[in-house]
Amino acid sequence: MGYRGHFRVWRGDSSGGGLEDFTVEVNEGEVVLDVIHRLQATQAADLAVRWNCKAGKCGSCSAEVNGRPRLLCMTRMSVFAEDETVTVTPMRTFPVIRDLVTDVSYNYTKAREIPAFQPPEGVPPGEYRMSQVDVERSQEFRKCIECFLCQNTCHVIRDHEENKEAFAGPRFLMRVAELEMHPLDEGDRVGAAQSAHGLGLCNITKCCTEVCPEHIKITDNALIPMKERVADRRYDPIVWLGNKLFRRS
Amino acid sequence: MPELERHSFDVLVIGAGGAGLRAAIEAREHGMRTAVLCKSLFGKAHTVMAEGGIAAAMGNANPKDNWQVHFRDTMRGGKFLNDWRMAELHAKEAPQRVWELETYGALFDRTEDGRISQRNFGGHEYPRLAHVGDRTGLELIRSLQQKVVSLQQEDHARSGDYESRLRVFQEFTVTDLVLDGGAVAGAFGYWRETGRFALFEAPAVVLATGGIGKSFKVTSNSWEYTGDGHALALRAGASLVNMEFVQFHPTGMVWPPSVKGILVTESVRGDGGVLRNSEGKRFMFDYIPEVFKDKYADNEAEADRWYTDPDNNRRPPELLPRDEVARAINSEVKAGRGSEHGGVFLDVSSRLPAEEIRRRLPSMHHQFKELADVDITAQPMEVGPTCHYVMGGVRVDPDTGASSVPGLFAAGEVSGGMHGSNRLGGNSLSDLLVFGRRAGAGAADYVAGLATRPACSAEAVARAERVALAPFEREGGENPYTLHMELQQVMNDLVGIIRKADEMDQAVKRLEDLKRRAAALTVEGHRQFNPGWHLALDLRNMLLVSECVARAALLRTESRGGHTRDDYPRMEAEWRRKLLVCRAAGDGVEVVEEPQRPIRPDLLELFEFGELQKYLTADELEG
Numbered sequence: 001m002g003y004r005g006h007f008r009v010w011r012g013d014s015s016g017g018g019l020e021d022f023t024v025e026v027n028e029g030e031v032v033l034d035v036i037h038r039l040q041a042t043q044a045a046d047l048a049v050r051w052n053c054k055a056g057k058c059g060s061c062s063a064e065v066n067g068r069p070r071l072l073c074m075t076r077m078s079v080f081a082e083d084e085t086v087t088v089t090p091m092r093t094f095p096v097i098r099d100l101v102t103d104v105s106y107n108y109t110k111a112r113e114i115p116a117f118q119p120p121e122g123v124p125p126g127e128y129r130m131s132q133v134d135v136e137r138s139q140e141f142r143k144c145i146e147c148f149l150c151q152n153t154c155h156v157i158r159d160h161e162e163n164k165e166a167f168a169g170p171r172f173l174m175r176v177a178e179l180e181m182h183p184l185d186e187g188d189r190v191g192a193a194q195s196a197h198g199l200g201l202c203n204i205t206k207c208c209t210e211v212c213p214e215h216i217k218i219t220d221n222a223l224i225p226m227k228e229r230v231a232d233r234r235y236d237p238i239v240w241l242g243n244k245l246f247r248r249s
Numbered sequence: 250m251p252e253l254e255r256h257s258f259d260v261l262v263i264g265a266g267g268a269g270l271r272a273a274i275e276a277r278e279h280g281m282r283t284a285v286l287c288k289s290l291f292g293k294a295h296t297v298m299a300e301g302g303i304a305a306a307m308g309n310a311n312p313k314d315n316w317q318v319h320f321r322d323t324m325r326g327g328k329f330l331n332d333w334r335m336a337e338l339h340a341k342e343a344p345q346r347v348w349e350l351e352t353y354g355a356l357f358d359r360t361e362d363g364r365i366s367q368r369n370f371g372g373h374e375y376p377r378l379a380h381v382g383d384r385t386g387l388e389l390i391r392s393l394q395q396k397v398v399s400l401q402q403e404d405h406a407r408s409g410d411y412e413s414r415l416r417v418f419q420e421f422t423v424t425d426l427v428l429d430g431g432a433v434a435g436a437f438g439y440w441r442e443t444g445r446f447a448l449f450e451a452p453a454v455v456l457a458t459g460g461i462g463k464s465f466k467v468t469s470n471s472w473e474y475t476g477d478g479h480a481l482a483l484r485a486g487a488s489l490v491n492m493e494f495v496q497f498h499p500t501g502m503v504w505p506p507s508v509k510g511i512l513v514t515e516s517v518r519g520d521g522g523v524l525r526n527s528e529g530k531r532f533m534f535d536y537i538p539e540v541f542k543d544k545y546a547d548n549e550a551e552a553d554r555w556y557t558d559p560d561n562n563r564r565p566p567e568l569l570p571r572d573e574v575a576r577a578i579n580s581e582v583k584a585g586r587g588s589e590h591g592g593v594f595l596d597v598s599s600r601l602p603a604e605e606i607r608r609r610l611p612s613m614h615h616q617f618k619e620l621a622d623v624d625i626t627a628q629p630m631e632v633g634p635t636c637h638y639v640m641g642g643v644r645v646d647p648d649t650g651a652s653s654v655p656g657l658f659a660a661g662e663v664s665g666g667m668h669g670s671n672r673l674g675g676n677s678l679s680d681l682l683v684f685g686r687r688a689g690a691g692a693a694d695y696v697a698g699l700a701t702r703p704a705c706s707a708e709a710v711a712r713a714e715r716v717a718l719a720p721f722e723r724e725g726g727e728n729p730y731t732l733h734m735e736l737q738q739v740m741n742d743l744v745g746i747i748r749k750a751d752e753m754d755q756a757v758k759r760l761e762d763l764k765r766r767a768a769a770l771t772v773e774g775h776r777q778f779n780p781g782w783h784l785a786l787d788l789r790n791m792l793l794v795s796e797c798v799a800r801a802a803l804l805r806t807e808s809r810g811g812h813t814r815d816d817y818p819r820m821e822a823e824w825r826r827k828l829l830v831c832r833a834a835g836d837g838v839e840v841v842e843e844p845q846r847p848i849r850p851d852l853l854e855l856f857e858f859g860e861l862q863k864y865l866t867a868d869e870l871e872g
Contacts, residue, residue: 013777029505031620041730045781046774050290052471055511055616057387058293074619097442098778108291112411116399117354125348126307129363135356139381142356142388146292182354 002027003082007035009047010089013098019087026077032088033061033072036100048099056213059147063100064089069149069211072100091152106164107148110172113196117179118187134183141178141222143214144171150208150218156201167198170208170218177222180229194230199223253710254447256418258284260692261436261451263423263478266294267386267681268661268688269457270393271346272650275689276455277400277415281696284449285397285417286436288473292394295459295471296681299386300514300612302368302378303682304675305343309360310367310376311559316340317855318374323676324856325540326372326570327640327669328810329825329864330491333848334647335667339676339683346682347379353399355392357381369519372570372673374544375559383514383612389678421447423477424786425713426454426485426657429703433485433656437713441783444776446717448710452702453692455650456482456643456659457685461495461798464791465636466734466741469501469512475787476794478663482643483793483838487652489831490665492641492794492840493801494811496672497746499574501635503592508620510635513595513613515674517630518567520609521556522597524578525629526586532593533566536577540863541569572671572810575634579746582633592633598626634746638677640668640811641797644830649695650688656695656703660688670810720785726771729785736763736791744799749815753803760799764792764836793838797831800840804829822866 005026008019024038033051040047051061054073061072066087080086094102120128151169152158168176176197180189193199204227206219216222233239260276262269265287276283287294306319319340324331347365351357357379358366367376381388401411408414420441427435427448435450458478462470479489500513518524526532534552537545545566546552552565567574578593588594597606603626607614610625617623617630642665643652650658661681668676720729743756767789772782807821808814826845831838847869853861861870 027506029621030507034507040780041728045728045730045772046779048778048780052289052293052473053295053298054471055298055508056619057384057612058289058297058471060290060293076620101442101778104290112398112401112405116395116402119352119354125345125352128348128351130356130359131363132359132366135359139356139358142381142391143384145297145387179354182356185354 005035005077005082006085007039008085008087009036009039009099011047011099012096014096017096030077031073032065032070032075032077032086035077036072036088048097048101050101057145059145062091062147062149062152064091069153071147071149071213074213091148093152093154093158094148104148107146107151107169107171110168111175113168114172114175114179115187115189115192117182118185120184120186123184128184130183137181137221138178140216141174143216144174145214146171147213149211149213153207153211155205155207163198163201167201170202170223173197173199173202173226174216174218174222177226180226190226190229190233193226199226199230202227254445256284256447256449258282258449258451259696260284260453260455260689261286261449262455262457262689263436263481264294264457264459264661264663265289265291265417265419266296266457266459266661267389267393267678268685269294269455270390270397271682271685272455272457272660272689272692273415274393274396274400275686276693279690279693281693283415284451286421286423286438286449287417287419288422288441289420291417291419292390294390295473296390296678297387298469298471298512299389299678300383300512301370301516301519302380302385302675303343303347303389303678304370304373304377304673305347305379305679306340306377307344307347307365307367307379309364314375314377319343319377320852321855322373323673324669326673326676327671328820329669330809330845331669332647332666333852335684337852338647338687339667339680342683343679346679346686350389350392350682353392353396355388357388368516369568370674371515371518371568371574373675378519378675380516382608383516383610385678422783422786423481424717426481427705427709427713428485429706431486431655432703433654434703435705437710439717439776442778444779444782446714448705450705452699453656453658453696455688455692456657456663457661457688458663460639460662461791461794462636462639463787464736464740464795465745466737467501467510468636469498469510470636476790477787478659479642479797480790480793482652482654482657482659482663483797483831483833485654485657486833487654487657488644489641489797490644490828491670492639492665492797492831493805493829494640494670495636495798496571496638496640496811497575497634498637499571499578499634500595500632501637502621503588503631503633504590505621511616511620512635512637513630513632514610515571517595517597517610517613520597521600522567522595523565523600524567524574525594525596526581527588528586532581532586533569533574533577536573536580537566537569538573541573545569570671570673572813575746576813578632578634588631590631592631594629595632596629598628603627638662638672640670640672641665641801646691648687649691650684651691651695658688658692660684670812717786720770720772720782723769723771726769727766729770729772729781729788732763732767732770733784733788733791736788736795739763740795740798744795744802747813747815748802750803753799756799757796757803760792760796767792793833796838797840800838801829801831804840804842822864825864826866826869
């Protein structure tokens with residue numbers, strides 16, 4: 001049943017900080033977030049952590065547990081040995097606000113740079129017709145809970161602040177793919193994926209897919225197909241000629 | 250002391266769930282400079298937790314469905330206590346609101362002919378819920394969020410500023426509304442991140458803060474659900490109705506303890522799942538109430554045939570409205586026929602092929618696998634009631650969402666009336682959209698009609714600031730976490746799913762005691778991202794709202810919907826005509842009885858006389 005677990009939690013703010021040791025009760029069936037809450041209630045009332053639904057649906061409690069990007073609410077204590085030290089640190093790619101809370105505004109900025117769904121002209125509400133098989137591709141991407149763990153783990157920006165400007169990150173490149181594959185979206189998204197959102201910087205190491213708590217195949221189903229569409233358009237000689245002649249960018 | 254941060258807008262929307270975002274979109278489309286203030290990050294609101302779907306009589310799955318049938322189902326579900334005008338608007342407008350989401354980019358599951366698929370749900374006569382697997386709430390919030398972004402992109406194209414007309418202030422908590430001569434003048438609150446204060450001046454505020462579940466121990470609600478909007482409205486002078494009606498969803502997880510209360514979607518039952526007790530018996534056949542006898546099957550064979558032939562068979566009793574199912578589970582467990590961890594068994598594994606379960610219920614499959622080590626394609630789930638939704642809320646004008654306080658509007662769970670004594674599953678997401686839009690338009694019209702703008706006085710702002718800082722000023726008081734846990738225990742044990750006069754009396758006394766202790770509590774540390782301090786401020790709201798629930802529940806001496814009295818087990822037609830209205834009085838609340846408006850005759854005519862006899866008094870039936 002219950003035991004005394006050893007935790008190391010990063011505490012600090014933008015000016016610096018470090019790991020702090022705690023010994024805390026752990027009970028059967030608990031997840032890391034339960035233990036963090038117990039620390040708040042008993043030992044560190046002002047320990048900052050972001051969370052909401054505690055059911056893996058909102059994507060708020062993203063952090064790193066023993067160095068791996070995880071949702072705190074979906075990381076069960078039973079995956080650790082009782083004598084193992086559990087180290088909890090904030091996501092590394094985003095600036096720390098305090099303790100486990102980071103400034104994720106980068107993601108909201110990138111979200112705004114992706115042109116919105118462009119509804120089909122002349123089709124009134126209620127008249128949209130799409131087949132299940134056609135919506136399923138984009139539906140997979142819409143399972144995204146925006147925990148930003150894929151953004152956090154992506155090495156294009158994880159240790160390369162300088163790439164943030166040019167790179168939308170896996171979550172938002174997947175958003176481009178989602179709209180591109182939406183059966184009724186009228187936008188043309190292929191060119192901008194490469195030029196405006198930095199698809200070319202992705203070298204398909206699949207780290208994003210590996211950490212996705214929703215098990216979305218980000219690389220295989222979103223990023224690679226987008227890269228193929230970009231390649232088709234760029235290297236197809238007829239398309240190339242057409243682009244030259246009609247100045248399609 | 251640094252100067253107070255100030256912003257000025259036409260319309261403020263507090264809350265960024267379905268109702269808040271839909272209201273903000275509407276206000277912005279009416280030309281209002283609009284701000285959304287939300288406690289969490291944009292896109293994380295509790296709406297994401299909604300699983301089953303959005304109820305709208307589009308008639309895609311069964312062409313016999315229409316707004317009149319939906320209206321009837323809603324009134325029945327609420328045991329006729331609903332505000333009939335709200336139920337009417339809701340049933341009529343829900344389809345348009347769902348279709349509109351498709352123009353924002355939403356991708357619902359489809360029928361064979363490419364239209365929006367609709368699924369069965371408790372209390373709905375026909376398959377009516379538009380859905381995306383079992384993650385419909387996420388689709389709704391994301392579609393609205395992306396619509397907000399698309400409006401911001403339009404504004405950017407026009408003005409060079411994304412936020413020129415619609416701006417989201419996230420991780421900002423409103424602690425008080427500021428009034429000017431009884432009318433709304435703005436809202437005061439703090440930034441979660443820095444603890445600094447800000448004042449938002451605006452002549453109209455739309456409350457869209459959701460519910461109150463965090464006052465109960467076992468709940469499906471997130472930390473945000475602390476009744477903020479309910480309390481802000483009370484303190485501003487508005488009234489709440491129907492606060493005695495709290496919905497306990499029949500199926501929450503019961504094990505492991507750390508996930509107790511997390512929702513198990515009603516779609517499990519809608520898609521064929523059945524409830525069994527420890528003896529393996531499908532017990533719901535024993536719990537069909539008199540008013541529903543002719544609509545629900547009384548044997549397994551007929552119930553099972555219904556899934557493929559709904560026209561010639563009655564529905565399985567697992568699909569009774571939520572209040573009925575929750576009480577039935579409660580009784581089974583009390584009678585000693587519960588599961589090992591105090592629930593009952595919900596089984597879909599013996600009813601659908603594994604592949605089909607994974608396709609229709611992916612998040613349930615995932616949730617049980619990850620959190621409870623249970624494979625729902627092979628084993629039953631253990632489930633029990635969990636506090637899920639408050640039917641009660643701000644009393645509003647059905648058409649505009651206006652409260653009795655000029656400039657104060659409310660929509661979604663924080664408003665009251667629409668669902669009467671019990672909400673049907675699927676009617677929440679549609680409620681958010683229908684009345685979110687109406688409140689946004691109502692607020693915009695109100696602002697457009699103002700000759701002068703109200704002002705936030707320095708005294709009112711200083712007062713709000715003093716209240717917010719008070720927990721830091723004191724020493725030697727209790728820790729807010731301790732008080733919160735005690736409050737949850739009191740509400741769960743004494744004002745929970747089954748209620749008794751002496752227990753509720755005790756609850757009212759315990760709440761008085763908690764209020765006194767909360768006024769003296771102490772918070773450690775500083776203002777920057779301090780969850781202890783946030784809880785201390787939320788606790789003030791939870792206590793006020795809990796008092797409404799307890800006092801109203803004590804007064805209503807009947808059982809109806811989400812209010813079950815052990816000492817008054819019958820539903821009384823006379824009580825259907827009465828609303829219990831809560832208002833702030835001193836540092837607490839007073840509850841008064843007011844008459845319910847009679848149902849409009851043409852709406853009454855949608856029901857058969859025999860059915861009305863079950864709900865209405867003899868003199869109402871004469872008219």
